[in-house]
Amino acid sequence: TEIRPIGRRPFSPAPARTSSTSPAPPSSSHVRAGSLSPARAASLRRRQLKKRDPPDGVQVEPLESGRLTVPTVQTSFAGVDVEDGIEVLSTPKEPHVGLTFETWERAQTYYNKYARHAGFSIEIDTSKDSKRENEKRKTRCPARMIVRKMEQGRWQVVYFSKDHNHECVKKFSLTKYLASHRSIPPEEKGFIKFLHGCCITTTRAFQIMAELYGGIENCPYTQGDTKNLRLEYRAEYRGKDVKATLEYFEELKKEDPEFYYSYSLDEFDRVKNLFWVDGEARKAYELYSDCIPFDTTFFTNTYNMPCAPFIGIDRNSLTIQFGCGFLRNEKTAAFVWIFTEFKKAMGGRAPVNIITDQDLTMEAAIAEVFPETVHRNCRWHIMENARKVLGHFSNNKKDLASDFNDCVDNSFTTHEFEHKWQLMLDKHEIRDDERFRHLYDMRHRWVPAYFMLRFFPFLQATARSEGINAVLKKYVNPQNSILNFLHQYKKIQQRIFSKQIENEATTVVKVPHYLTGHPMEVQMKEAYTRKLFNMFQNELQLNSWSYYVVRVQGDELIDVVSYGTCPDKLYGSRTVRVASNKLDGMYSCECCKFQRDGVLCCHILKVFDALAVHEIPARYILARWSVEKMDGAENEEVAAGPLQAKEITEQGKHAIRYHAAYTKFSKIVRPFMIDDESHSIVLKHLDVMQHELAEFKKRKMLTAQGEVAKEKSLNIKTKKTKKVGVESNEAGSSNNVTQPDLAGGPKDPPVKKRQGRPRTKRYDGLKLRAKKTTYELRM
Numbered sequence: 193t194e195i196r197p198i199g200r201r202p203f204s205p206a207p208a209r210t211s212s213t214s215p216a217p218p219s220s221s222h223v224r225a226g227s228l229s230p231a232r233a234a235s236l237r238r239r240q241l242k243k244r245d246p247p248d249g250v251q252v253e254p255l256e257s258g259r260l261t262v263p264t265v266q267t268s269f270a271g272v273d274v275e276d277g278i279e280v281l282s283t284p285k286e287p288h289v290g291l292t293f294e295t296w297e298r299a300q301t302y303y304n305k306y307a308r309h310a311g312f313s314i315e316i317d318t319s320k321d322s323k324r325e326n327e328k329r330k331t332r333c334p335a336r337m338i339v340r341k342m343e344q345g346r347w348q349v350v351y352f353s354k355d356h357n358h359e360c361v362k363k364f365s366l367t368k369y370l371a372s373h374r375s376i377p378p379e380e381k382g383f384i385k386f387l388h389g390c391c392i393t394t395t396r397a398f399q400i401m402a403e404l405y406g407g408i409e410n411c412p413y414t415q416g417d418t419k420n421l422r423l424e425y426r427a428e429y430r431g432k433d434v435k436a437t438l439e440y441f442e443e444l445k446k447e448d449p450e451f452y453y454s455y456s457l458d459e460f461d462r463v464k465n466l467f468w469v470d471g472e473a474r475k476a477y478e479l480y481s482d483c484i485p486f487d488t489t490f491f492t493n494t495y496n497m498p499c500a501p502f503i504g505i506d507r508n509s510l511t512i513q514f515g516c517g518f519l520r521n522e523k524t525a526a527f528v529w530i531f532t533e534f535k536k537a538m539g540g541r542a543p544v545n546i547i548t549d550q551d552l553t554m555e556a557a558i559a560e561v562f563p564e565t566v567h568r569n570c571r572w573h574i575m576e577n578a579r580k581v582l583g584h585f586s587n588n589k590k591d592l593a594s595d596f597n598d599c600v601d602n603s604f605t606t607h608e609f610e611h612k613w614q615l616m617l618d619k620h621e622i623r624d625d626e627r628f629r630h631l632y633d634m635r636h637r638w639v640p641a642y643f644m645l646r647f648f649p650f651l652q653a654t655a656r657s658e659g660i661n662a663v664l665k666k667y668v669n670p671q672n673s674i675l676n677f678l679h680q681y682k683k684i685q686q687r688i689f690s691k692q693i694e695n696e697a698t699t700v701v702k703v704p705h706y707l708t709g710h711p712m713e714v715q716m717k718e719a720y721t722r723k724l725f726n727m728f729q730n731e732l733q734l735n736s737w738s739y740y741v742v743r744v745q746g747d748e749l750i751d752v753v754s755y756g757t758c759p760d761k762l763y764g765s766r767t768v769r770v771a772s773n774k775l776d777g778m779y780s781c782e783c784c785k786f787q788r789d790g791v792l793c794c795h796i797l798k799v800f801d802a803l804a805v806h807e808i809p810a811r812y813i814l815a816r817w818s819v820e821k822m823d824g825a826e827n828e829e830v831a832a833g834p835l836q837a838k839e840i841t842e843q844g845k846h847a848i849r850y851h852a853a854y855t856k857f858s859k860i861v862r863p864f865m866i867d868d869e870s871h872s873i874v875l876k877h878l879d880v881m882q883h884e885l886a887e888f889k890k891r892k893m894l895t896a897q898g899e900v901a902k903e904k905s906l907n908i909k910t911k912k913t914k915k916v917g918v919e920s921n922e923a924g925s926s927n928n929v930t931q932p933d934l935a936g937g938p939k940d941p942p943v944k945k946r947q948g949r950p951r952t953k954r955y956d957g958l959k960l961r962a963k964k965t966t967y968e969l970r971m
Contacts, residue, residue: 284309287337291349299339299347304372311360313370333357365409374413376421379850384421391667391680394419404851406858426494426671433673433940434463440675441468450474452537455938456529458520462939465526466674467533469502469515470685477514477538479816480504482647484514484543485656486554488522489664494671495941498522499664500530503656505649507817508695509723511656512688514538516681518674520941527557535561545646549573550638569638571652574631575600581627589620600639602764604782609641644784650727660684698722699819708732711806712797716813724817727791734758734794741802748772750802752795760794768795777809790814 284306293299300316307314312335338351361367368374376384380401387397398415402408438455445451450471458464483505488498498521502514515534519526535542542562548554550569558567578596579586586592595616603609613632617623636642640652667680699722706713707729716728738758742751750770757765763783770781785793792812800806864870 286354287349287352289349289352292342293339293347296339296341296347299337299349303337308367308370308373309364310354311362311364311367312356313372315372368412369414374417376413376417379846381421382846383850384418385425388422388425389679391669394422397422404854426673426676428673430673431940433675434938436673437466437675437678438938440678444470448472454533454536457938460939461937463518463941464520465517465529467515467517467530467537468678469534469537472685472689473512473514474538476504476506476512477541480506480512481538481541482544482816483649483651484546485651486546486548487658488519493518493668493674493677495674495943496670497941499677501660501664502534503660505651505656506692507724507820508692508699508721509650509727510688510691510695511660512692513660513681513685518941522551522553524553524556527554528560531557531561545648547648547651550577566643566646567637568643568646568648569634571600571638571640572655574638578627578631585627589622592616592620592622595619602762602766603639603641604644604784606641609635609639643788645787647788647790649789695721695723696820699725708736710736712800712808715807719813719818721817721819724791731785731792731794732797734760734763735797735801739794739798741798743802744769747774747803750799752798763794770795770799772799772803774803774805777811779812786812790817 284302287303287306293302300314304314312333333356334353335356336351336353337349339347340350342348361370384397384401387400392400395415398411398418401418402411405411441451441453445453448471451468452474453466453468455466456464481504485503486500488500490496490498493499495518497518499516500519501516504512504514506512515537517530517533519530542565545566545568546558546562547568547570548558550573555567558565575597579593582592582596586596595612599609599612599616603612617628622628663684664681667684668677702722704717704722704725706717710732713729713732717725720728738754738756739752740755742753743749744751748771750772751767752770753767754763754765768782770779772779779796779799781793781795783793783795785791786796792808800808861874864874
């Protein structure tokens, strides 16, 4: 059933009962005849005629404003003005000179409510000089109400005019689109800001609010209003973004003493580069500094500064964050700065291996700051660029693409790569091709064969960095501030911690499915995390099904031969040689999987079977892939205190309570909106509830004011008593930790200019004026 205001024309009795010379009875109760059956309409007319003289004590005051008439509870006695599904609305009386209000805000609310039912919108002027230029584009409507503050402190209407020089909106359902009637309640603004903090789009946020209202048609504001509200939130820190960011860093430092941040300034004292890392990441880096994927990404902030996250891989093979930064540009000096700060934050420890995209400035910075670090370029990017450049050329050369891929991907040694490369050049007659010569000259930076003995676990590209960049872009908006990015970054960090705990629970709680029943499978179940255990099981399966052994030199040199083609594309159908020393427990394989990934390959596992080795030597179980050992101290500490569940935040409680109360009220009230008597009951209790809540708010404000006054007096006494102590502390203190001067300090980075007219010319700024004692409410 559609709930809406009833017709806009006053009801007139049937011609048979009304003379043309006699006026219609005064009434603002009416229905649209087209929505009723003839019998029902006739019945209502008869009952309406009986009600010409209302009962004693019932005041009939029809209100017509701009030819829009809305019935009230007083004018629709006994419930004859409502058809099923039509709501009866309460209309305010027309303002008049002498009407008083407690505050000017209440006067505004009263006049705005009157304007809503009359079909026009209002605006506020605080002086005679407030006739702005944009008024020239309007109608200069004379309708207005002027209120003035009297000596008693109340506000009184001193002038009122209801005459308009334009047509008012005659359809009540359209008046909600007028500017002054589209206000978003404060509690809903807070909830929309909460949704904005969760990176929910404007469209989705409006859909959520409309759903809470029971439909878009019931929502008192539009999607454009929620968009404007979001723009206000984004402009909140404009010009003071860096100051708020540094204050936020200081708050984090109080919570986490190991939190580290640093920034550099340009010649105009604007932030040029920024870097931060939390204590948990610094602690994790001590164990996982063996491999760092690094890449930059754009479109994460309003300044269009490249974002530079440092990425690691934990014991569960999850991507973790080792800090993040913003750079003014991607020049060598910027990379040198952020790598230096990263190294300083990590106690001077450089990463063992690092993989980046093919960037010469980044390469030069790594060579300067991390000279001992093995630097590798992303193979995928280079191969993709090669396909783009050589695509048409390779199509004319049969088997060139397959030979090129085989040469790069299936070479276990540098000698094998060199041999295959020369064969490819001779076969396809491309020895003089500059493109292939360039790829060959930079082979030591990207070809996997040159990194077979380097630890890049399950990693041939910067996919993990690109993955975290994709996650960042889901959480952030390119028009948001740096401070907003930090809040979202913290949420991503919390998400990673949650995922780590979830994986730890999977390892500890869930029982895995054994695939082979091999003794080593049982051993590694206790040693590895669940993700690594599943990878080990895959190698164990390949060992059982795909290979047999051929002894080349007793037990010291063994060839592992494939029955056909191994499901693992890297291994294919090739024969792999394993060198073994059972006495010393030393084993090595040509595929170098243990050196690359830290997990034994299926070839060595096959040799274990041949040599009757039933337990993996401890040197081949890396601590970085193993279950974290607990000494019981943490459990004792937790058991000593009471177990308490984490509670929802106050903001979350507010949103849930508001939604629950609104939904419950709507379910209770909606069925009774078709009857005047039940509607009046609802309004009566709403008035009582409003009065009680207003009294509660006053008491709460008085209590808060008393507590603030008491706290101020205590602070004054404390300052007086501690004055001598501060002087003595300064004389003997050895703590030279200095806080940043946030009062005058760093400024926001320059905002990249966007296309179109400047915002200062597209929108008029807010003009602040002194407080006035006279307010003019006008059309």
